[in-house]
Amino acid sequence: MSIALFTLGGTIAMAGVGPGERPVVTRLTGADLVAAVPGLAGLGAPLDVRDALAVPSADLSYRRLIDVVAAAAQAVTDGATGVVVTQGTDTLEETAFLADLIWPHAAPLVFTGAMRNPTLAGADGPANLLAAARVAASPDARDLGVLVAVNDQIHAARWVRKTHSTSTATFASPNAGPLGHLVEGRVRLLTRPPRRPALPPVDPARLDATRVALHTVTLDDDGWQLDGLAERRHGLVVAGFGVGHVPSALAPVLSALAEGIPVVLTSRTGAGAVLRHTYGAVGSETDLQRRGLLNGGLLDPYKALVLLRLLLAAGADRDAIAEAFARHG
Structure with missing residues (x-):
């Protein structure tokens, strides 16, 4: 069993053209992201890394997201325990909700990203990626639809919103609060809202x-x-x-x-x-x-x-x- 990781670009995958140079652009691969995260070896499931796209989240589209969700669904059909998607945070509240509307599986599909790129002190990408992978690997996260794991919080895609332009605590679910948290590396879910059936496939x-x-x-x-x-x-x-x-x-x-x-x-x-x-x-x-x-x-x-x-x-x-x-x- 494995965790499939689909990378779509965004701040989590950005770096300067040269060492320390700014502005930053997307250039880190999934292998680069995984290499920067201590603790992934303790998941108990290997990561199957797939570089799907390398674009800012403003350049994502419905068609691109539907293709990613289809590939994620195929990964689950082929045996993946869960799936993680990394992308830019600007459109994450919309893309995660789109995915939630069409995700047909009980296996967790977990979106994450970063607010601070890897060239900055306190970059949050590695911690968020580790949290998302832990959620995707957790049996407790099954049959909850699409989730967003950031800042050691677990949110339902249908409720989460980006509420601040720069804060690492930007993601919140104002109407419901997070579904749970990561505590000492353990997934702690506090509530299980009923899941909505997926919408029929769209041409x-x-x-x-x-x-x-x-x-x-x-x-x-x-x-x-x-x-x-x-x-x-x-x-x-x-x-x-x-x-x-x-x-x-x-x-x-x-x-x-x-x-x-x-x-x-x-x-x-x-x-x-x-x-x-x-x-x-x-x-x-x-x-x-x-x-x-x-x-x-x-x-x-x-x-x-x-x-x-x-x-x-x-x-x-x-x-x-x-x-x-x-x-x-």
């Missing part, structure tokens, strides 16, 4: 052709940026104020869009749910749902966009989309 070509917009509502927003959106995009996620509110002037604009494409209402706050029937003014959550907007629940705007795009690419109709958001949100 990559159809996914490439499916595009969803995100509009963050701001003070005095009249929606001019949304003009003609239904002709350019297949769906829209709205990041509203607070519990799901928008200016009254924006409500009819969103109402008109919802007649042609699915429009999902989320909160821009970073934590908490969109309400359903508390406020009744024009532009409130009750008013917007009456106008045809779908409630995103606890999903933040970025995760809602991932889910909506996968659903639309699979040909889901409005009722199926509403049901999926009720289940995942």
Whole structure:
């Protein structure tokens, strides 16, 4: 039995062009990463290292991630106990959630990365890689879906968020907290949330052709940026104020869009749910749902966009989309 390690680049794999030189670029291989981590030999399972990509996380795409998840699934089918994916942290909250929506196995699929590159004092990549490998090797981490292991914490992909641009403690799950911790090298899971079934496979070509917009509502927003959106995009996620509110002037604009494409209402706050029937003014959550907007629940705007795009690419109709958001949100 082994742990499959897929490397995708990012800060964890960056170094200067020459010794000590900056700015840094991706150039470390999976073998380089493993060589820098003391303690991997004590896992009890060898690492099967696969250099899948070497790009900043901003250059990852749905198709690339689906290919990685497919390769990870094949590794499990071939006998791997679990899988670790290293990548840049900028998009990790979205890529891990995308993977969680389509991961079919009980075996752990664990994402990790780093905030400090290896040229800096206190680089966190080696510790995070070791933690992720320990989680992937742990029987206790089975059947939890996709996980994120960073800073000796274990997060569910569906809840984790990047909350700070530079801190090594950037990843948090504001609505639920971490599922567990690494304590003296041991995986300690404190809770086991029920797992959602994986979504049906999506044709990559159809996914490439499916595009969803995100509009963050701001003070005095009249929606001019949304003009003609239904002709350019297949769906829209709205990041509203607070519990799901928008200016009254924006409500009819969103109402008109919802007649042609699915429009999902989320909160821009970073934590908490969109309400359903508390406020009744024009532009409130009750008013917007009456106008045809779908409630995103606890999903933040970025995760809602991932889910909506996968659903639309699979040909889901409005009722199926509403049901999926009720289940995942």
